[in-house]
Amino acid sequence: MHPDLEPSAGTLATWLRELPDAASAPYDYAEFQRRALRRTRRRPELAGERRLAGACVLLVAGLAVLARLGPFPGATEKAVTPAAAVYPAAGPGDEALSPGSGVGETPAREAALVRVGTRAALMGLEDHIAQLDDLLSVARGERDAQRLAALQQERARLLHSLQQVRYAESLADATPPEFP
């Protein structure tokens, strides 16, 4: 577009204001009313569903807290007693590995591969760098050498982090998924 124009900020703003509106509504008034009616009817249902979802969340949270705090005192003894019979008598130096010591009681958790998007992290880092650039301009204007050095150091650290995240992202993209 516009081979003779290098769009400046002002030109961009003008063009943006010139963008036309959609020619028509996405659907007519009858359809709007139908959708509105459906939503209005669904509101009480949604309220019930929300209450149910809230109760489920509370239940799961309660179970998680119980699991975190450990089993009930009585249950611990019952769980340990049969295992203790299987273990040979512990010697004086074997306390750390004895069944009641807490080590080796539960099997090691299996490692889980969880992939999350890196976009939020990248955007956050880029935002921080942009803010630091603003601060650097101010510090340069004030000729505050100490602050300038600190800001530059922080900027270098953030750039390094950004580079690492991008590298991890490229590695993740190049790696075929192991699990279907």
Added chain:
Amino acid sequence: MAGLADIHVSSEVVARARAGEAGACEALYRAVAPATLTLIRRLVGQRTLAEDLFQDTMMIMFERLPQFRAEAPLGAWLRQIALSRCLMYLRSPWRRARLCLEPIDTAVTAEVAALVTPSYRSELIDLERALASLAPTARAVVWLYEVEGYSHQEIAQAFGRSISFSKSQLARAHARLRHCLQPEEHPPPCTLI
């Protein structure tokens, strides 16, 4: 561009719609719906999501119409409702979580999200696509600042962020738009910033 705030609806139609007359409600809907959808679409990008927010906005408009005191044009009043719905969505933690977890094919997204109608001049089609290729937050910042006339302070408040955030988003979005609009032999696909 005849923006939403510039749309004139006669006070008689508004009064009849307020009284619940079906014909007037339909006339009101037909008058404001295209511009409302356009505004929402430019702010949030995705068509289906925009339609969802559009439905919300129109429902709120009809619900609150009895409270409309005609101190400002109806379009300006409706624009505030639409903007607040869009900003609420853009600020929501659900949207941020989805943005982190969803793989996005930006080239396809920009093509689909661009609101292009037969009335477009060719250069504006490019601009619309470039705009659609921006990240939702950056696009909203550009639109609020350049078209809706928000200040950096107002944008910062709307997003619950700092003024630096608004300024840096705007500067990066401008750079991205300029990059997308530069004529090249083999232009690279516009990606989200």
